[in-house]
Amino acid sequence: MHQERGANRAMPDAATQLDIYRRMIRIERNDDATIRTIKQGRLQMPYYSARGQEVIPSAVSVNLNPDDTICTIYRGIHDMVAKGVPLRPLWAEIAGRVTGTCKGKGGPMHITHPESGVMVTTGIVGSSMPIANGLAWAAKLDGSRRVTVAYFGDGASNIGAFHESLNLASLWKLPVIFVCQNNRYAEHSRFDKCTAVDRVAKRAGSYDMPGETVDGNDPFEMYAAAREAIERARDGGGPTLIEAITFRFLGHVFGDDDKYMDKAEKAAAMARDPIPAFRARLLESGVATEQGLADMHKDITAEVEDAMQFALGSEFPSVDELRRDVFATEIAL
Amino acid sequence: MHQERGANRAMPDAATQLDIYRRMIRIERNDDATIRTIKQGRLQMPYYSARGQEVIPSAVSVNLNPDDTICTIYRGIHDMVAKGVPLRPLWAEIAGRVTGTCKGKGGPMHITHPESGVMVTTGIVGSSMPIANGLAWAAKLDGSRRVTVAYFGDGASNIGAFHESLNLASLWKLPVIFVCQNNRYAEHSRFDKCTAVDRVAKRAGSYDMPGETVDGNDPFEMYAAAREAIERARDGGGPTLIEAITFRFLGHVFGDDDKYMDKAEKAAAMARDPIPAFRARLLESGVATEQGLADMHKDITAEVEDAMQFALGSEFPSVDELRRDVFATEIAL
Amino acid sequence: MSAPTTKMNALQAVNAAIAEAMAADPKVILLGEDVADPEGGGVVGTTRGLSTRFGDDRVKSTPISEQAIIGAAIGAALGGYRPIAEIMLMNFTTIAMDMIVNHAAKLRFMSGGQSQVPITIHMLTGAGASTAGQHADHLEAWFAHTAGLKVVAPSCPADYKGLMLSCIADPDPCIFIESMRTLFVPEDVPDDQGPIELGRANIIQEGNDVTIVAYSGMVITAREAVKKLAEEGISAELIDLRTVAPWDRDCVLASVRKTGRAVLVHEAVRSFGVGAEIAATIHEALFGLLKGPVRRLGAPYSPVPFSKPLENAFLVQPDAVVAAVLSVMG
């Protein structure tokens, strides 16, 4: 069921290339500021950086509409930023402030922002997928052309929920795209030590579903694969499994010592940093100018700084919030 | 990962053919007597007949040693009989008597008989597989050549436990054989309405594991596939997924009205009754004589009758049993 | 002249409730193993006729994939629907506990109120039908202990209908328990039976000497006990809890305040069961006002056994309820 890579696959035009790049920079600047703020002791949170994985959600999201939905995971702030979650409430959420997307109650692993289409962020490996199916089912029942993207990791491809979800999605021809961000590690476990097959995308064959492995650090490849899968889903053609090969530069969680990683493997992966690579490509092809990118960088840095200030200047939620949102009706404690 | 069917696959010799047939008849006679006894109101139990599936465990079990183990399911009495569970305690168990394999505490869905290698019978779809892995792991740790067979249905191939189990078994190269008895239905659901792929065996490809679909009603095909998988497992070659195509003649559970089934499909399947077919083959090839088979039939019928009498003549367990076997040490109620 | 009624059993009542809700609200949808008509409309027929009437899109049979079932229900709820998910038997919720507990129950809270998950998960359970260790557990205490879930356990057809209507309409996830022993007993159900408010107990019979609290199948057992007690001149008040979480504290406390004595009965294992919460609450709230200790009855600390005599001993019998009442009558 491996997809053939046609010679003339969808190509992002210049504006779309810049759009992808802009999303990547927002992700990267945001990541950088988050780590800085944690180090300053001004954020108290477990942080799962996606540095190195910027291309994937950026190239996916330029193909999505605002009312398309995603379900993502603890390592998902890049997915949210790419999908368009505004940075102020996002920062306020990771800072546990009442101005956060979730009033500070969910925190970084559970950011939700339906306005932007971010419907679920889960801390449970594999659990983005079964829920994405339901969102896709709703879109189908509505007779809409909405699609849903389920993001998950390589490690998640070994858990039961993956299997049940892909089987159901295929049977029901749901407009859902399963995007596996294969960053070669699950916590401290190397991909091949957990996964009995060399390519996650091969598993699509178990569900009579199109499946494809792409270089998740290549914006063009990623764009083409995402675009085709999303169009197919919109057109009623059902789900696709995309395996995007990438790498997480900063280990599993902030503070990770990387001892479990092969030094050479890591160095090789880091040398393939997608941001400078895409930057060079944009400049080379004339899609962007040095000045244009410098301006973009500056604007985004300022936007991130503003979000951070907004968050840290906001109030914490009141303790009454413990009895709100447990049910629709406030409960007595 | 589909297995090539070599021209000269393993063939059961005459004695082995008779051995397979004898097991099949024991299963069939036992099934017949069970249904009769239920109809007489002398057994109170949910009964999941495997009439029609006799070949599978019979052709598997002639390749197993007494200390090889199996994990099976609610529809598993055929698997137990084929593996060699003596009929008296088996009958006493389904009759809820203290002389049963499990003192009457487990009942038909939970028959256990370690002496014969029947380690777990589960009522939970899919759950034979994760446990079978552990038994195989133990065999490997022991440095023994023991293997474990996990039996399950076609419906079970869609549940998460299937996926997790096959992945782990392949990674750890466990001596386990996953035997899917594909009887085309899961309760009232037709195979293709639940399973997004046309052959369960194709799913072996997700785990870099050998997988094969065989005619589960053909003792020769079934024997060859089982033998090869079992030898491979014994030799340290790891797990195999075998999909054995068959049919359950008596629906899901005793009392099933079959309304959900296509009449023609059912009639065609019933016409392929494996018992008369194998009988004819044995006679034709001269492996058996009419008289020999008639004697076998008579002996087995008597053995089943004896088991039934033994069971119904046995005592029920005393109520004290509720506090025994909850833990190793008897508890106070 | 009383309102017109129709005789139906609990399964028919659930079916009627779902049909009514589906007819009234196109957002009500249904999924589960074998629930559509080509698959028989549920293995015991609970959802028979619904896919034929409301279409294959809104009533979908699923593979055997409890995680996928509950996940799809949650997602569809986030997408604006009111899914009813059938899990065949309560023991199979063990496959879907992540979806139910980590997700359905928590998404509203974790999203700061942005998400709502108005799903109803209904399931059968209960001992007595020789299904043994893995098909008959009463696990409601787990769900009651999980913030964000409502747990409903009716005992008679009218309540099955009214409570199912309320669960479907409720903005939060509800666990709806169908007890094997109550399923096939036909009773009169008012033709206009509407929703019954969640969280409200029902005083089945008023009495003065002792309060008996039961729910689900054990209401049948308790009814028999009440009759026997009446023969011995003891006036028992019988409360059917109907909703286990949130349970009707006010109703139970008012009754026990009146009678001074309480006996709690459930089918689930006694230890760490629902009865513990109720007993602890009664004792704390009415300290010094009770005439005797609260007695809790439930299954012994044991898996559900197969053999008939053991199964009978596993289940609380009416005589045990009578004995418990007598033990506190002093």
Add this chain to the structure above:
Amino acid sequence: MSAPTTKMNALQAVNAAIAEAMAADPKVILLGEDVADPEGGGVVGTTRGLSTRFGDDRVKSTPISEQAIIGAAIGAALGGYRPIAEIMLMNFTTIAMDMIVNHAAKLRFMSGGQSQVPITIHMLTGAGASTAGQHADHLEAWFAHTAGLKVVAPSCPADYKGLMLSCIADPDPCIFIESMRTLFVPEDVPDDQGPIELGRANIIQEGNDVTIVAYSGMVITAREAVKKLAEEGISAELIDLRTVAPWDRDCVLASVRKTGRAVLVHEAVRSFGVGAEIAATIHEALFGLLKGPVRRLGAPYSPVPFSKPLENAFLVQPDAVVAAVLSVMG
């Protein structure tokens, strides 16, 4: 002269117990996500060094597959081994509930005593580390309600070691809970610390006015409360339950019989929690002998929140324990 001791934290104590058990019995084996040394010996290092010392066959890192992990542990147990299975966090047991509850807990009973499942499932949990809604639940009440499981929840390094040794040696499945707040506090552990009998509570401090019962991380909270109470002239007896199921009824009842008052503290949600069972039992057993109602403290009925002030309010604080005690001192 007291026995020689070594300072270690709870993680080191667990590590020491497992190492000792593995050295003594070749049938003790270990599996779980990242437990082997190439993967760092556990994400918090609990099993560090064990695969190097005892070999890759006996200490195996697994894929993220909680059903497969517990299934493999059960099967290996049926094959004569004593597996220790690590589930990283308690919330992830929701993936494996079928294996734990329908299988591990029941196989001995359902087989009429032929099967034994001597497995230890250990896991971390607890609020306070900003991990929010899906990583910090205390679900011990579920397991305690399940016939066939033992539930252990230590609070100090020596107990971690002694109880882990007992769980590994126990012939039945044990749930071993590691509480986040107790993990990194080093304490003296006797070098010859042997097994501590399961089901036996520990009287941490004797007292006369009130009995405080706690376990796991809440023992730390309760200790602080006891100190504050002492300053106010109240003599509290502090019992560390250590084993939640089966819990030490005799020890708790003897203490409450003496003090006449009880306050129960756990981190889990209060409603339908472990405290309910203990409170109900105390009230029933000591009816008429108590000087005040049993008070139960636990988390509010809410998922674990992220924001620090909410997380602090979610956790029972020492002052709340003090207030509960004062409320029954009369």
